[in-house]
Amino acid sequence: MEHTATYLGLIPLFPLIGAVVIGLLHMLTCKNNPLPEKLYGALACIGPLLSFFLAVVVFVHLKGMPAEQRFLVHNVFTWFAVGDLHIDMGFLADPLSSLMLLFVTFIGSLIHIYSIGYMAKDQNFGKFFSYMNLFLGSMLILVLGSGPVVMFVGWEGVGLCSYLLISFWSEDTNNVLAGNKAFIVNRIGDLGFVLGMSYLFWAIGAGGFDYLSLKANAPTISPAIGIAVCLLLFVGACGKSAQIPLYVWLPDAMAGPTPVSALIHAATMVTAGVYMVARFSFLYSEFPVAGSVVAWVGILTALLSAIFGMFQKDIKKILAYSTVSQLGYMFAGVGVAAYSAGIFHVFTHAFFKALLFLGAGSVIYALHHEQDIWKMGGLKEKLPTTYKTMLIGALALAGFPLFSGFFSKDEILFSALATGHTGIWMIGVFVAGMTAYYTFRMIFLVFHGKPRVQKTFDHAHEPPAVMTIPLIILAVGAALAGVLNLPGIFGGKLIVSHWLAPSLIEHHPHMGIGAEVLAMIASVVAVVIGIYIAFKKFGQGAEEPEFKGFAKFGYYKFYVDEIYNAVFVQPYKGFGSVISRFIEPNVTDSHVRFSSWLYRKAGTAFKVFQVGYVRVYAIYMVIGLSLMSLFLSQSIN
């Protein structure tokens, strides 16, 4: 069993090999004789499934170890060593990363299988799976990295794959622009991450720059630097996990194929920020001020994007805003130092949000790429499996009692209340009601009532089994995952929290059972009210309302994109054009032009010696030889 640590390097390697093999096959054959889709599908699923298998092996191995020693470290090679900075390409499996590992590989595998159905007959079938495998490999490096630098490798890798996959259907300029937006906004976050890492190294990096050494040295960091590091790292998390003010890219990222939205922009990549904050729990728990900032940004993001989500028409946009909103909850959780609650919400969210996205994918697939919920309706009869599974997903997302989302969200809200963040708790409960409302608005408009566009309704049909089976598996997960972290009042033992405890530094706050029950009742009431209002308004079939007032304001997302455009993008473009029109030709270029002018002039001056007559060159030669002889005879004497 001592070889288990060496498996860690293999876990990211399998999907990466898959990506290279599929990518090469696609490049070599796509022009003339494309290979069958079945071959690509099989190749694409091998890597993720093998990684999942190894993840289970690692998990079981960790489980067999004593709780306080659950760390497996495998340093593959020394990447670079400069002065104090010694970076190993190392992988670390501890309770936190092994949990992430399990669900990332599990959901990743399911979504790969689903994609075989969804992407069928696509011209670039091979390219898609190459990118997907590359994504999974990068994500696993991110999760398994033994230090911030290795994590950053994965962090950038998933960013790249996100960009590639958002603009996958690159014939449409809008998709390309959405990809660019995602990439550029993420760069802003990445700058924060890099600065945070640099400060961290400057402060306590000399004793080793991997998590275990950093954790040991964390108490020696000075408060000012520590808070700066926390906030800078959080800027990185804001970019990757779509928080205020950098959330704008995620809704646009829905331009990519739906499995991509499910895997990258709901279940895995966007939760990397939460994972990172939990990974640095040893820092954030030292500085509650930084944690409060994280929590407030999170809960405000949850509120804002829930408002946007209530007014969207595009089924994927609704889900995108709900993702941003749920990510806000997660940050609220890790911000109030309830790291295990935040990570548990990441875990349950991965199930129900992947399920909802894949369900939305089935609907879109069945309706031949119709995404406007006001053109759907009554699909319950046509797509029974999709309906049932999505209903489970919606209940879980809304936080309906006993579904997975209920337990994880409630854990976060209760932790906020118990740590004295009453404002966050109140907003959180309110947003829970809004979540229930917009989720069931979508469900009712899509599946209930009468068909609004008869033609697309008539052509609708349930997608093939390769797509519905992953839905069913995820639905089981979405319904039951909550059991894993059943709180005390339901007779549970908080299994996930206890499992994560050795990786995290957190204090479980305690309030009386009474307060816990009251808090729970408050959020249940909010959820029920939300669902009731949605039912009243949309349950019996509703017509598209007139488009005005606050609804219009909300649909256009408070014009945030336009404001960003006016405040940042346009001035930046103006700055660029000033540089290109005035500064560059007159300042920068003049140096270059001066040196080229100098060379030309020097050439003209020396040209007179190059007469072309052999005898003149002979004279030069004799002069040169004479001078040399003269010099030599001088130096001998």
Added chain:
Amino acid sequence: MIQDYLILSVILFSLGILGVFSRRNVFAVFMSIELMLNAANLAFLAFSRLHESMDGHVLAMMVMAVAAAEAALALAVVILLHKHKGKLDTNVFSVLKG
């Protein structure tokens, strides 16, 4: 004693250089080069006598052999040049391009 030989050698060599510098006919330039070679030979032989060794002789023989080979090549080149331009004026051949 040795000075006389060397002075003669220098005079011959200088005449050769002067010829190379000033004459435009390819043959004249060529003969001037031969003159310089022989000036060098003379110096070699003079030194050889002075030091009573055979090294100078050997070198002189070598220079003559090289000069003969060079003459064969150079005459061929001269013929080609003449075929090319119909002239034997060095000023005509002032560009590298044919």
